[in-house]
Amino acid sequence: MDLSAPAVPPIALFSPEYYQNPHPTLTWLQENSPVHEFTFPVGDVRTWMVTRFDDVKTVLADPRCSTESITWGNDEFRAAGLVIAEGTILERGITVVDPPAHTRLRRLAMSAFTTRRVEQWRQTVHDVVDRTLEDCARRKNFDVMDDYAGEVSAGVLGVILGFRIERHRELVTALNEAFPSDPALIDRAPAAFGRICEYAAELVAEKRHDPSDDLTSALIQTSDEGERLSADELTGLVAAMIMGGSDTVRGFIGNAALALLDHPDQSKLLLENPELADGAVEELLRYEGALSTALFRITTEEIDLAGTRLPAGAPIIAALLAANRDPRRFDDPERLDITRSGPRHVGFGHGLHNCIGAALARLEGTIAIPALFQRFPQLSLAMPRDELRYIDNWAIRRLTALPVARSGMSGA
Amino acid sequence: MRATARVDRTLCRGTGLCEVMDSRLFSLSDDGTALARPLGPGHDPEALLEQLQDIADCCPTGAITITTTDEE
Numbered sequence: 001m002d003l004s005a006p007a008v009p010p011i012a013l014f015s016p017e018y019y020q021n022p023h024p025t026l027t028w029l030q031e032n033s034p035v036h037e038f039t040f041p042v043g044d045v046r047t048w049m050v051t052r053f054d055d056v057k058t059v060l061a062d063p064r065c066s067t068e069s070i071t072w073g074n075d076e077f078r079a080a081g082l083v084i085a086e087g088t089i090l091e092r093g094i095t096v097v098d099p100p101a102h103t104r105l106r107r108l109a110m111s112a113f114t115t116r117r118v119e120q121w122r123q124t125v126h127d128v129v130d131r132t133l134e135d136c137a138r139r140k141n142f143d144v145m146d147d148y149a150g151e152v153s154a155g156v157l158g159v160i161l162g163f164r165i166e167r168h169r170e171l172v173t174a175l176n177e178a179f180p181s182d183p184a185l186i187d188r189a190p191a192a193f194g195r196i197c198e199y200a201a202e203l204v205a206e207k208r209h210d211p212s213d214d215l216t217s218a219l220i221q222t223s224d225e226g227e228r229l230s231a232d233e234l235t236g237l238v239a240a241m242i243m244g245g246s247d248t249v250r251g252f253i254g255n256a257a258l259a260l261l262d263h264p265d266q267s268k269l270l271l272e273n274p275e276l277a278d279g280a281v282e283e284l285l286r287y288e289g290a291l292s293t294a295l296f297r298i299t300t301e302e303i304d305l306a307g308t309r310l311p312a313g314a315p316i317i318a319a320l321l322a323a324n325r326d327p328r329r330f331d332d333p334e335r336l337d338i339t340r341s342g343p344r345h346v347g348f349g350h351g352l353h354n355c356i357g358a359a360l361a362r363l364e365g366t367i368a369i370p371a372l373f374q375r376f377p378q379l380s381l382a383m384p385r386d387e388l389r390y391i392d393n394w395a396i397r398r399l400t401a402l403p404v405a406r407s408g409m410s411g412a
Numbered sequence: 413m414r415a416t417a418r419v420d421r422t423l424c425r426g427t428g429l430c431e432v433m434d435s436r437l438f439s440l441s442d443d444g445t446a447l448a449r450p451l452g453p454g455h456d457p458e459a460l461l462e463q464l465q466d467i468a469d470c471c472p473t474g475a476i477t478i479t480t481t482d483e484e
Binding site: 057060061062063099103106107110111113343344348349350351352354355356358359 | 425427429432444466469
């Protein structure tokens with residue numbers, strides 16, 4: 001091997017082949033180039049990627065690795081259009097600001113998102129899941145992604161935030177355009193973020209006029225009573241919840257369903273022991289969560305990362321998917337074992353910007369995933385396994401479709 | 413006045429938010445759950461209480477409780 005040549009994995013990062021199965025590349029990087037310098041395909045930006053569990057956690061816990069790219073991003077990064085939602089109110093949204101602005105938004109959002117509050121939504125999730133299973137039961141075959149996971153995630157979010165269901169399809173399109181993987185489509189992202197903000201602004205206006213028993217109304221009330229968020233901040237918070245709570249939950253339920261279809265011994269174990277649901281969801285989040293990576297982190301100063309010197313303004317990608325299968329951290333990481341105990345995964349990220357909706361996502365997972373297999377114990381793939389496709393997206397790991405048959409008869 | 417933080421380890425999910433917000437006040441233990449670290453004397457008690465309350469309010473699992481006593 002030519003030592004002067006940069007380390008390059010056999011299957012290139014963010015190539016079409018990588019999206020279909022990123023794990024071999026990620027494992028190669030963990031072994032051969034743990035702090036991997038490469039050129040990000042959008043705008044040819046010099047970027048670093050970390051794949052080992054400890055390094056991912058270090059980056060996410062280091063205040064010098066900021067998500068506030070509008071402040072810390074270098075000229076190259078900005079010119080490539082990689083500053084999230086630049087030009088919209090979301091450019092200073094909760095996920096992309098440092099303290100103290102972050103503290104103010106997070107404490108307000110958290111007041112609505114406590115475990116206790118989420119517990120009150122248990123019945124909502126059950127109702128949406130039952131209704132959706134009822135619809136699926138009317139067909140011989142259905143698509144887990146569109147007909148189940150998509151309906152459940154949008155249905156629950158709709159009830160909780162109080163938005164009208166017909167908005168969902170428009171939102172899904174806007175979300176796909178906001179986070180494109182095809183460099184040619186990056187120009188559409190700002191408009192898509194703008195549309196998501198418009199939906200959120202409409203919702204806030206509606207609920208201010210006519211409050212109800214939903215999260216949007218609760219956020220408005222909490223803000224009015226204490227922290228006093230501006231109209232834009234409130235809209236930004238609701239928009240962030242729309243973006244964070246729809247496609248991610250959909251992706252996770254799909255990945256989890258496929259993992260259980262691939263491991264009939266594990267789905268049988270879960271069916272026979274419903275009390276394993278909590279642990280099963282944690283293991284499924286570890287095994288194949290919905291996020292491949294965390295949001296870009298930007299170094300606020302020169303830092304030393306596991307022996308590699310990074311300049312100030314360096315974009316870092318923390319590969320959550322890789323960290324959760326790091327053999328340095330997890331025994332036999334490629335094995336799905338819903339009874340696994342031991343170290344925590346980073347499927348919801350880590351540190352300041354760890355997923356604010358984690359408790360709701362866990363609740364949805366523990367209800368929706370077992371329910372699918374309880375309702376259809378003979379569930380099987382209705383498409384050859386090797387024809388399943390994942391979306392071409394570097395940050396989100398989601399199947400395009402997961403066709404299944406209710407009965408035991410498999411095959412397309 | 414003296415403010416003390418306590419972490420309920422049955423609720424803590426080890427997200428590390430508290431440690432990032434102020435590593436003088438919280439740290440993650442080896443098992444991944446958070447521990448409140450006692451601060452020595454010489455800190456402004458009002459500022460400390462405010463900081464602890466901010467962090468407790470941001471904790472994703474509501475695992476941090478703050479108590480105050482009148483003693484020095």
